Amino acid sequence: MFLFGARQTGKTTLLLQLFPNSRFYDLLETDVYERLRRNPSLLRQELATATEGEIVIIDEIQLVPELLNEVHWLITRQGLHFILSGSSTRKLKRKGVNTLGGRAVRNVLYPLVSAEIPDFDLIKAVNRGTLPTHYLAMSERQLMKRLQAYVSVYLKEEIAAEALVRKLSSFNRFMEVAALTDGEMVNYNNIAQDCGIDAKTVKEYFSILEETLIGYMVPAFTRTVKRRLNQAPRFYYFDVSLPNYLLRRHQMQPGGDDFGHAFEHLMIQEIVAYLGYHDLDNALSFWHTYSGYEVDAVLGDGKVAIEFKSCSEVQSKHLRGLKAFKEEHPDVRLIVVSLDASPRLFHDVEVMPANYFLQKLWEGDVYA
Numbered sequence: 001m002f003l004f005g006a007r008q009t010g011k012t013t014l015l016l017q018l019f020p021n022s023r024f025y026d027l028l029e030t031d032v033y034e035r036l037r038r039n040p041s042l043l044r045q046e047l048a049t050a051t052e053g054e055i056v057i058i059d060e061i062q063l064v065p066e067l068l069n070e071v072h073w074l075i076t077r078q079g080l081h082f083i084l085s086g087s088s089t090r091k092l093k094r095k096g097v098n099t100l101g102g103r104a105v106r107n108v109l110y111p112l113v114s115a116e117i118p119d120f121d122l123i124k125a126v127n128r129g130t131l132p133t134h135y136l137a138m139s140e141r142q143l144m145k146r147l148q149a150y151v152s153v154y155l156k157e158e159i160a161a162e163a164l165v166r167k168l169s170s171f172n173r174f175m176e177v178a179a180l181t182d183g184e185m186v187n188y189n190n191i192a193q194d195c196g197i198d199a200k201t202v203k204e205y206f207s208i209l210e211e212t213l214i215g216y217m218v219p220a221f222t223r224t225v226k227r228r229l230n231q232a233p234r235f236y237y238f239d240v241s242l243p244n245y246l247l248r249r250h251q252m253q254p255g256g257d258d259f260g261h262a263f264e265h266l267m268i269q270e271i272v273a274y275l276g277y278h279d280l281d282n283a284l285s286f287w288h289t290y291s292g293y294e295v296d297a298v299l300g301d302g303k304v305a306i307e308f309k310s311c312s313e314v315q316s317k318h319l320r321g322l323k324a325f326k327e328e329h330p331d332v333r334l335i336v337v338s339l340d341a342s343p344r345l346f347h348d349v350e351v352m353p354a355n356y357f358l359q360k361l362w363e364g365d366v367y368a
Contacts, residue, residue, distance in 0.1 A: 002084050002086070003086075003107050003109060004087070004089060004107070005087065005108055006087055009110060009131065009132075011059070011109050012026070012059055014109065015059070015085060019055055022055045022083075023050070023056045024057045025043070025057065027059060033063060033064065037064050040070050044070045050080055052080070053079060055080075057082070058071070061085065061092070062086040065092055069098050072098050082104075088211060088213060090208070090212060110272070112135060113270055113273045113362070114130075114270060115359075120358075122355055125240075126262045127252055128143055129266075130241075134241045140251065147244075147245040150242075151175075151246075155171070171205060174202065176247075178237075179246035179247050180194075180247065182261070183236055183265055185220075185230060186206070186234065187232065188202045206235065214242070216235075216236060217233040218272075219233050220285060220288060221285040222285075226327075227293065227324070227328065228289060229287070236269070255310075263354070264296060267337055267354070267357070268296070270358055272284060284298070284299060293324040295322060296308050302329040302332050303367065304333045304366065304367050305326070307335070308338075309337070312338075312339050313340060314336050314338045314351045316347065318336060318338075319334075319346075319347060319349055334348065334349040337352050338351060338352070339353065340353050343356050
């Protein structure tokens with residue numbers, strides 16, 4: 001089994017808690033890394049006495065992808081079970097890397113979700129994101145230090161160490177511009193102009209963010225009925241704390257544009273995690289027409305359409321996109337997620353306060 005997830009999502013902690021007695025190879029430990037990098041066959045030698053069915057964990061497998069040949073042999077010849085965790089899929093996608101012949105199931109660990117946090121605080125999550133170390137930071141100053149360290153370690157260990165880009169400064173600038181377009185449709189040419197690089201490099205940089213699990217693209221809904229649709233994807237960082245930090249957004253409160261952007265991102269983040277944990281990875285898209293109608297989230301083949309509005313009372317003007325979508329897809333379920341005090345039905349649209357929506361989402365009452 002592969003277990004992927006961005007740094008600090010808690011992969012190592014989870015595996016140590018679930019399998020405290022299993023053999024554990026942590027490739028972030030310098031001596032373990034150097035020993036197995038120089039001679040990957042040592043893994044087979046050290047596990048020669050392991051019994052059939054035994055579980056072995058290798059943490060940060062992308063650091064020594066050559067170990068996958070040994071893992072493959074140990075699975076087929078010795079009947080061992082492996083859990084292989086990693087914070088990047090980039091090296092594992094290279095030509096010639098053993099993918100275990102389809103034997104390994106791929107799983108992803110996301111940041112904490114509302115259902116996992118006792119006394120979940122929506123405003124706190126919008127501002128801090130839900131990575132455990134960020135959400136639980138004791139003070140704003142401590143949070144800023146942790147975010148600065150997170151970005152610095154990512155740039156140093158994931159980008160510089162693998163020599164993924166020629167100029168780290170241009171990639172750093174790109175991350176800031178990507179934060180400005182977080183949750184917006186991607187225009188490679190505009191971003192290239194803002195960064196002082198070409199569009200091809202911008203596409204490669206986005207690929208790096210995706211393959212190192214720092215961000216993802218949400219595709220456009222493409223089933224056309226009447227209106228012409230914009231098919232450019234939207235980009236999101238994997239946790240709202242990153243665009244908050246890169247754009248210097250902090251201590252946001254409802255009512256401002258910054259809060260609205262971060263609120264929408266957090267809701268998308270929760271939906272992505274729900275769909276991922278339920279093996280519905282391809283069920284999320286968004287809808288945007290050339291005439292200006294849009295819907296923030298479409299689930300399945302137009303089964304559910306959702307708008308996110310960080311207002312205290314949803315009004316008719318907020319339903320424009322949803323109504324237009326229903327004209328083309330009459331069987332759709334329409335939802336607005338807001339800061340309303342109570343759930344209600346408004347012009348055939350379900351108005352759900354954010355915490356209520358999150359509860360229903362994780363209970364399987366929004367999309368299953």
